[in-house]
Amino acid sequence: MNTLSEAYKTHPLKLGDIIPLDFSSSPSLPDSHAWTQPNDDGDEFSFSDPASSSSIPIIDLMDPNATKLIALACENWGAFHLKNHGIPLDVIQGVEEEVQRLFSLPSEQKMKALRSPTGATGYGIARIAPFFSKCMWHEGFTIIGSPSHDAKKIWPDDYARFCDRMENYEKQMRIIAERLTEMVMELLGISEEKRKWVGASEANGALQLNFNPSCPDPNRAMGLAPHTDTSIFTILQTPSTGLQIFKEGKGWIPVNPHPDALIVHTGDFLHIISNARFSCPVHRVMLNEKKRYSVAYFYSPPMHYMLSPCVSSDLNSVARFRDVTVEEYIGIKSQKFADSLSFIST
């Protein structure tokens, strides 16, 4: 097994867990999509006190101390804003335009590219949906490799612009992801042998277009349910508020977009490799009445790569996880979801 698509194929979803609601014909929030009762402001759902909360740092990729600052941010938050990343504004805007064009299509048009139960790419709800009893106010489009197969189903004669923009964006994301990965892996003291996949073609990239349509009852809806990312790093573009990360002892901290910056998350794979030195934050998306979008790029090692926690030469330091391959971990995550890390902990 070589690709992410093949890895997810082995863990099929039920058809009922794939089809998004036709949001355009839903003037009110159906019970299936209501996460809280009216007037229920339970602890779990509510914000932390905004006055007492700080948020993730802003890091300049060109800063001579960038590696140290990134490591510190990954330790304290598992997330940071990245500025001076070098992605031209028109590339970001081009992707935004395509995302708006895609999700504003009528439901039946998007359904032509519906992800099959064994598929990993195309249109559908979030993969994590089966782990929650309520549905999300969310639709997504997943790209792994070339988007043309799925894009052709939606726009038979007019798919080229979408594909060009997505492929170009993915290429640029890959360059940043490689750079960040190289920086932190070197800082962790990981050998060149164990780092040689970084920058190689067998490294895995996936692009997820997320869309939350305008919601009639946003306080009771969920834009994207709490999860950690299955990646080394995830690089996120969004002009909208709503993303929150959970910080132990502080609660849900808003991560609002910073002009010209991308948002970077540490994923499960880097958490494992760093022997839990870097955190992989649980995050979610809350809504307001406005529609919102985000584009997430997930960077991962090849399927056969062994994720082994780095333990320092200090003999007292012990591996907190057993060794697993990327492929094995994806299988575990498909079964155990939020319990995956404790399942492999020693």
Ligand SMILES: C=C1C[C@]23C[C@H]1CC[C@H]2[C@@]12CCC[C@@](C)(C(=O)O1)[C@H]2[C@@H]3C(=O)O
């Ligand atoms: C490379 C990835 C990472 C995936 C699976 C696969 C393609 C789609 C990604 C997402 C995108 C939306 C949130 C998430 C939680 C989901 O449901 O699908 C992500 C998931 C993961 O991070 O596990």
Ligand SMILES: O=C(O)CCC(=O)C(=O)O
């Ligand atoms: O929409 C967002 O801001 C977050 C998206 C996300 O967490 C994901 O795609 O994994």
Ligand SMILES: [Fe+2]
């Ligand atoms: Fe995420």
